[in-house]
Amino acid sequence: MRSSDLPEVRALGLFNSMGEENFEALMQAAYLQTFPPQLDLVHEGDPADFLYVVIEGCVELYANANRREATMAMVHPVSPFILAAVLKDAVYLMSARTRARSKILLIPSEDVRSIFELDDAFARAMVLEMAGSYRYVIKEHKGLKLxxxxxxxxxxxxxxxxxxxxxxxxxxxxxxxxxxxxxxxxxxxxxxxxxxxxxxxxxxxxxxxxxxxxxxxxxxxxxxxxxxxxxxx
Amino acid sequence: MRSSDLPEVRALGLFNSMGEENFEALMQAAYLQTFPPQLDLVHEGDPADFLYVVIEGCVELYANANRREATMAMVHPVSPFILAAVLKDAVYLMSARTRARSKILLIPSEDVRSIFELDDAFARAMVLEMAGSYRYVIKEHKGLKLxxxxxxxxxxxxxxxxxxxxxxxxxxxxxxxxxxxxxxxxxxxxxxxxxxxxxxxxxxxxxxxxxxxxxxxxxxxxxxxxxxxxxxx
DNA sequence: CGCGGGATTGAGATGCATCAAGCAAAGTGG
DNA sequence: CCACTTTGCTTGATGCATCTCAATCCCGCG
CATH class of the missing domain: 1.10.10.10 (Winged helix-like DNA-binding domain superfamily/Winged helix DNA-binding domain)
Known part of the structure; x- marks a missing residue:
């Protein structure tokens, strides 16, 4: 990946406290790609192979059932998405597509999990990231119900x-x-x-x-x- | 707190991997109380003073707005609730009341956060707990929208x-x-x-x-x- | 036996979705 | 440069899903 993108990834809450060598190991394993708009990145039900980080552009998280579709959230730079599925080594609950030409970092799930085991600061950063996402969904859910x-x-x-x-x-x-x-x-x-x-x-x-x-x-x-x-x- | 309750708390995913001395410190700071049914434990908007763990009984998480009320989730033994607010040192997003006579463990937020900083295994357990809660809400949200x-x-x-x-x-x-x-x-x-x-x-x-x-x-x-x-x- | 709270039923209003046109702005191709 | 499509948005008409209000029912309990 281009080194010019490293600082902004490193600055992310999720990554800014972890050890340098672990961060480098993660980036070593990662792919940085640019995708055109309207491209499907993730399909719900698939096993979580990668953790995604939006570096530039915009990504829509959405879900299907009963031949309906609902937008669940929009992800803006610089933010990770579908962290929970990666951590739990489970399937994605939501699909994701680009909504603009987007630069996206893909980190293989296994590397995320192994660094998660290795790096305590990274683990703690994950908790706060997850807590933030959790509270976001709770608020959405309250809005919809109330x-x-x-x-x-x-x-x-x-x-x-x-x-x-x-x-x-x-x-x-x-x-x-x-x-x-x-x-x-x-x-x-x-x-x-x-x-x-x-x-x-x-x-x-x-x-x-x-x-x-x-x-x-x-x-x-x-x-x-x-x-x-x-x-x- | 009664020592006969310790094992089942210790067995919880959130606590079963942490260091013994840290677990004891947490329990030292905690209160174990039994509440009658229909008692309000937590009111949304209040600062998160305690992490709660349902040991026996049943707790309802609910929310109010616009003179409406919605049940958000039911919590059964043995599970913690409102973890996210405690971690982020924020206000509760949901209210909680007992729905049956319930034995409940209250752990002061500050102790949770300081042990969270201290105990790496505890921090990792929190991530998985949060990820589980997150995915639960996502599923609820999908159900409601689709x-x-x-x-x-x-x-x-x-x-x-x-x-x-x-x-x-x-x-x-x-x-x-x-x-x-x-x-x-x-x-x-x-x-x-x-x-x-x-x-x-x-x-x-x-x-x-x-x-x-x-x-x-x-x-x-x-x-x-x-x-x-x-x-x- | 009567009281009270939850559950059901009915009638009516309302919110929201669906279907079907219409319209305007932005491409596209001759 | 202009028809022509395309795309997104709006509007109207209609029907269904869901809420509200009110009355009744049912059952457990005092």
């Missing part, structure tokens, strides 16, 4: 504005609407209608850019809570 | 029969129907109706006991998949 689709959309907009907005209330949607809909647990048609029902609350939609002109009103409807919407805790 | 309520019920019945049945197709529901409904993401009324729509598929309900007389038909409807329904992987 909120209506309009509320989920409203909260997503508020979060997006807060995290990525410049303070003006204007920002761009992070993905196309079809993906957003699936991520929020609804159909594209319904997302469209949900935007309409949010119009009286100061939500202006122009293609992929959003303007929130009445955040107070939107919050009244969305009733955000850090126990679902705070990505940090 | 299946109808009737399908969720059907699969729950099949799983229950497979795990706890005696092979005759007869078994008892693990909780009252109101709780089951919430766990499955529906209202009690709807659970009742869902049982009715399953009647043609050989599902006989008598109070809390269930008889499955046509498992093949039920499976045709439920379309179970290990990627959602297998509790082991």
């Amino acid at each position: 909120r209506s689709s309009v509320e989920r959309l409203a909260n997503m907009l508020l979060r997006q504005d807060h995290e990525f907005g410049d303070g003006s209330g204007t920002f761009d949607l992070p993905y196309d609407k079809r993906t957003l809909a699936s991520l929020l647990g609804m159909t594209p048609e319904n997302l469209s209608r949900a935007f309409n029902t949010l119009k009286p609350y100061g939500v202006e939609v122009d293609g992929t850019t959003i303007r929130l002109t009445d955040i107070k009103a939107l919050k009244t409807l969305a009733k955000p809570t850090p126990l679902i919407d705070d990505p940090k805790t | 299946r109808s309520s009737v399908e969720r019920l059907a699969n729950m019945l099949l799983r229950q029969d497979h795990e706890f049945g005696d092979g005759s197709g007869t078994f008892d529901l693990p909780y009252d129907k109101r709780t089951l409904a919430s766990l499955l993401g529906m209202t009690p009324e709807n659970l009742s109706r869902a049982f009715n729509t399953l009647k043609p598929y050989g599902v006989e309900v008598d109070g809390t006991t269930i008889r499955l007389t046509d498992i093949k038909a039920l499976k045709t409807l439920a379309k179970p998949t290990p990627l959602i329904d297998d509790p082991k992987t």
Whole structure:
């Protein structure tokens, strides 16, 4: 792999505390590849052969059943994904595909597990990484069980504005609407209608850019809570 | 704490590999208490002061928002819960209450974290515990997003029969129907109706006991998949 | 025997999905 | 440069799934 990519991988929470020789051993075994968009990296049910780390681009985690499909999460640089399956030496529970041209690091599962046994700092970093992922899914699950689709959309907009907005209330949607809909647990048609029902609350939609002109009103409807919407805790 | 309880705690995956002196230090700091049913142990949003381990009885994890409530999971002996919040030194994302008279071990968070730093085997055990919990929630989330309520019920019945049945197709529901409904993401009324729509598929309900007389038909409807329904992987 | 809580049933409203067009912006190829 | 497809989004009409509210039932328990 290119040495210019090493520092940013090394800087990752998962890798920044482990021993130098173990890190090098991992990178020695790893492959760095660039994939085109819409390429399937992982299929649910397959044995977990690799741990993946998104270095550049974007990866969608999704799942199928009953001839339905649901987007489970989007992974952005620089983050690992499907860590749990690798650790447990089990099958993947989710599929993964690139959503943009993406540079991705593939580390063979066996190497991850053997370094996990060898390097105590790496093991501890894994716990925190797993704990973060766990809490993310719990929040998603709470949102799905406790909120209506309009509320989920409203909260997503508020979060997006807060995290990525410049303070003006204007920002761009992070993905196309079809993906957003699936991520929020609804159909594209319904997302469209949900935007309409949010119009009286100061939500202006122009293609992929959003303007929130009445955040107070939107919050009244969305009733955000850090126990679902705070990505940090 | 009573020494007669130590062996079963020690036998837990989370504790069985750690050093003896560290285990004793943890137990030294811990409290073992028996609680009556329906007692609130933990409220979401509170800082994570303790790691809990159910020794006897049963604990419900639930969450509130928008004046709704949802059961997130049921915890049975012998298992820890809310490990992630303790590790991250964050607030609890879920509330917890006893559902039966329960003997519960409380270990102060700080002690858990300091032993986590000290004992490498303990840290590794945590990773596997977290990975298991993570995969459990992912499966729940997939079920909720990809299946109808009737399908969720059907699969729950099949799983229950497979795990706890005696092979005759007869078994008892693990909780009252109101709780089951919430766990499955529906209202009690709807659970009742869902049982009715399953009647043609050989599902006989008598109070809390269930008889499955046509498992093949039920499976045709439920379309179970290990990627959602297998509790082991 | 009556009381009370969970479970069921029914009726009605609502949320959400589905199906089917329509539309606009962005490619594509002549 | 312009038809022509393609793709993503929207809109409308309709039906099903699920929730809500209310009434009733059932059973265990005082």
